[in-house]
Amino acid sequence: MKRLALLSLGLFAVASKAQDPAKDRLRQALGDTELVGTWIYDDLEAGYAEARRLDRPMMVVIRCVT
Amino acid sequence: MDRFVCVRIVQGWGLDLTLFQYDWRQTWQVFLMNADRDIYGRYSAHHSDDLEALRKAMEGALELHARYPANKGELAGKRGIPLPWKRPEEMPALQARGMPRPVTGRDGCIHCHNIQEGATKSYAALGQPVPARISAPYPTTQRVGFMLDTAERATVADVQTGTPAAASGMKVGDRLLRLGGQPILSAADAQWVLWSGPDAGILKAQVDRGGRTMELEMSLPEGWRSK
Numbered sequence: 001m002k003r004l005a006l007l008s009l010g011l012f013a014v015a016s017k018a019q020d021p022a023k024d025r026l027r028q029a030l031g032d033t034e035l036v037g038t039w040i041y042d043d044l045e046a047g048y049a050e051a052r053r054l055d056r057p058m059m060v061v062i063r064c065v066t
Numbered sequence: 067m068d069r070f071v072c073v074r075i076v077q078g079w080g081l082d083l084t085l086f087q088y089d090w091r092q093t094w095q096v097f098l099m100n101a102d103r104d105i106y107g108r109y110s111a112h113h114s115d116d117l118e119a120l121r122k123a124m125e126g127a128l129e130l131h132a133r134y135p136a137n138k139g140e141l142a143g144k145r146g147i148p149l150p151w152k153r154p155e156e157m158p159a160l161q162a163r164g165m166p167r168p169v170t171g172r173d174g175c176i177h178c179h180n181i182q183e184g185a186t187k188s189y190a191a192l193g194q195p196v197p198a199r200i201s202a203p204y205p206t207t208q209r210v211g212f213m214l215d216t217a218e219r220a221t222v223a224d225v226q227t228g229t230p231a232a233a234s235g236m237k238v239g240d241r242l243l244r245l246g247g248q249p250i251l252s253a254a255d256a257q258w259v260l261w262s263g264p265d266a267g268i269l270k271a272q273v274d275r276g277g278r279t280m281e282l283e284m285s286l287p288e289g290w291r292s293k
Contacts, residue, residue, distance in 0.1 A: 050071045057127050
C-alpha cells in the first residue's frame with residue numbers, strides 16, 4: 001500500500017495549471033494540494049480538448065474521493 | 067507524464083458508461099486513451115507492487131498513439147459493450163440516491179462499487195436477468211488458467227495445467243500481444259477482454275515466444291466465469 005500511496009502522490013505532484021475555482025476548491029477539500037501541472041481535475045471534456053490541441057494521449061484516472 | 071494529458075475523475079455521477087467500463091470494485095482505475103475517445107489500454111491497481119506495469123502500459127499507449135488513426139479499427143473492442151444505461155444516474159437502483167450534483171468534498175458522490183451494485187439491482191428492476199459478466203466476479207486471467215507478471219506489460223508468469231490456457235499451448239514467458247484481437251498493454255486489458263468477451267467459445271490469443279509470433283486458441287467452456 002505504501003507504493004500505491006507514493007504513486008498517488010506522484011501522479012498528482014506535477015506542475016501547476018490554472019483551473020475553474022470550483023475545481024480548485026474541490027481539490028483543496030480532497031487534500032490534493034500538490035495537484036499541479038497538466039492535470040485536469042474532474043473535467044473530461046476539457047481533457048479531450050487539451051489532448052486534441054496537443055495531439056497527446058490521455059491518462060484518465062478514476063479514483064474515489066474517499 | 068508530460069507526454070500525456072492527465073485527468074482525474076473523482077466521482078461516478080455522469081461517468082460515460084459507454085466508455086468507462088472496468089472492474090467497478092477497484093478503488094482506482096486508469097484509462098489510456100485519446101481525444102477521439104478510443105481506448106488504448108486499461109490499468110487496475112490490483113497489487114501494490116505493479117507500478118512498473120503501469121509505466122510499461124503507458125509506453126504501450128504512446129506506441130499505439132503514434133500509429134493512430136491507422137490502428138483505430140483494432141481498438142474498437144476496447145470501448146464498452148452495450149448496457150441499458152449510458153450514465154450511472156440512469157440506473158433505477160441508483161436514482162434513489164438523488165439527482166447528480168457537483169462533488170465538493172468527500173461526500174455527495176457515488177462510488178465505483180455503487181455502479182456495480184446499481185447495475186446488478188437495476189437489471190432486476192427492468193425485469194431482465196443479470197448478465198453473467200455482471201453477476202460473476204470480474205475475471206482474473208487465472209480464471210482461464212494463466213497469470214501475468216505484475217512487473218511487465220503482459221508476460222505470462224504461470225500456466226495452470228488442465229485449463230483453457232494450457233490446452234491452447236500457452237507457455238510461461240510468452241508475451242501476450244493480442245487477446246480477442248485487441249492489443250494488450252496490461253493485465254487489466256486481458257481482464258477486459260475476458261469480461262467483455264463470450265460466455266463460451268473460442269478466444270484467440272497472439273503471443274511472442276522468443277521473437278516468434280504465434281497464434282493460440284483458448285476454448286472457454288460454458289460457465290467459465292463462475293468456475
